[in-house]
Amino acid sequence: MKRLMTRENAIRWAPLLVLIGLMILFTAINPAFLSQRNFARIAIAAAPALMVAIGVTFIIVMGSIDLSMEGTVGLTAVLFCFVFLATGGTLAAGAWVAVPVILLAGALIGLVNGLVHVKLRIPSFMASLAIGFVGTGAAVLITGGDIVKIDDDTFRALLTWRIAGFPLMVYVVIVMALIAWFIQSHTTLGRNFYAVGGGEELAHASGLNVRRVRILGFVLAGVFYAVAGILQVAKLGQAESVSGANFMFISITSVVVGGVALWGGIGGIWNTVVGVLIVNVINNGMVVIGLPDYLQDGMLGLLVIVAVVLSTDRRSISFVK
Template structure:
């Protein structure tokens, strides 16, 4: 590497540098922050949000936004738990089918969401917001407001079984990150998402069926929301209407902090990973250094602003909304 680092390279790595700076910062304040145990704790807390953030990253790349993830997570979590218990309640039986079924359900949910947005010509912000209500509503309808406990030892093994200090679900999530990265870089649909985000009209003029790309993008996002739901259920052992709560803002914030642009075409899976880690490191670090819990939301907010300021190339932005 040359002595001078170009501005572009610096910006590309800015979110990662922010992450490292945060780790160093918290380690100085409390050395116990930098330990395998704590790293596992951060990774575990980050896993469900990571899946959701990757899902929404696909949408942000297109220059759209998706606010339906809370509904999607709730409905797929509840659906999974219901089917799982109906079919025997343990992975050792046919109930394992509930896992792929939940992912499929998430994909269908996302597809309907994208289809509404494209067919009815409703901007994705509104379509997905309303469709998110439908998802939460469906979950409420299925549970009647009750919690469903999933206590199968094998399934909870995602949480309890550890390899090299990290729970199994963290490793699994890493595998899905690689799959998402593969989709983003190596498949036609992955590349077409960038074409739509970089210049939808140009892409259309080149003969790309941009509506189809949009619907597939939302379908993909839905599948990842479902993965997030499965991880969330595995983590707490409960599926309920509230399983999806708080995923919306945290996942979009994470993606943006990691360097995914809200106006499309910029960023990708690894940005989402870094962003989710930044947010979770801040969250965890505040606890480790003993910051009073009532201050944590405010400090998180300020740090997020700082991270976004440091990691976006504002020369490219003519005006910000």
């Protein structure tokens, strides 16, 4: 019989234990935390962030980084509103067309991102940051700095229509997470991400077209950012050029807190899901337990460090840069 408490097992389950620990802590201080309604609130806050975090997980697993999410989410959210309004302004009138159009737009932005990174041989950090700025700039240009609103009740059902107490958008996110897991675990592309992240030279020498895998990774991330853009509109009923603000910090923190290693090859979708939940539980919990606002940022930083320490297998690498 295998030992249950192996080191591997401890590391695998650490993020989940951190999450449960936090929930117990917050509930002990304020029992109101542990209620279905509050979980629904956390889920709504986490939904778009999870889509962004899953997108960037594919890139981080490859050992690259993608910082284009704020620009991409902002631009796709704004474009979604424009296409939605131009095609009738209600789902019933045919505005559903906006959904595939925007997913395609997200893929396109990701493609450009990947091509700039791979073909021009610019580090992913710089290439994606630049593409993000271009995205925000384009969103400002399109909106002229104004807010675009969507009032269609059918579309807003993503937020207002609840099944078992959770809004529809939460189920959309669950389905998307399952799709991401399927790509990661049951497709060649998913396994290739790990091959590239685990050792790029080795993958290349084994005949893998590393550049193609990288570009496809960015395309995939772009699609998930587009989903986040659409959910952001569903959540707030509006889009503006800054709709993607803060997603960079939230998503990368969540990915790392969940136990995905920034140097690539380690972790996956479920780590990210738990990581996003940890960060959102912390954000919600700090208000619910009544932590003074001037302590919240510091506490978030502290908890993130603790979570990373507990959930990353640092013994397998010789040094951290």
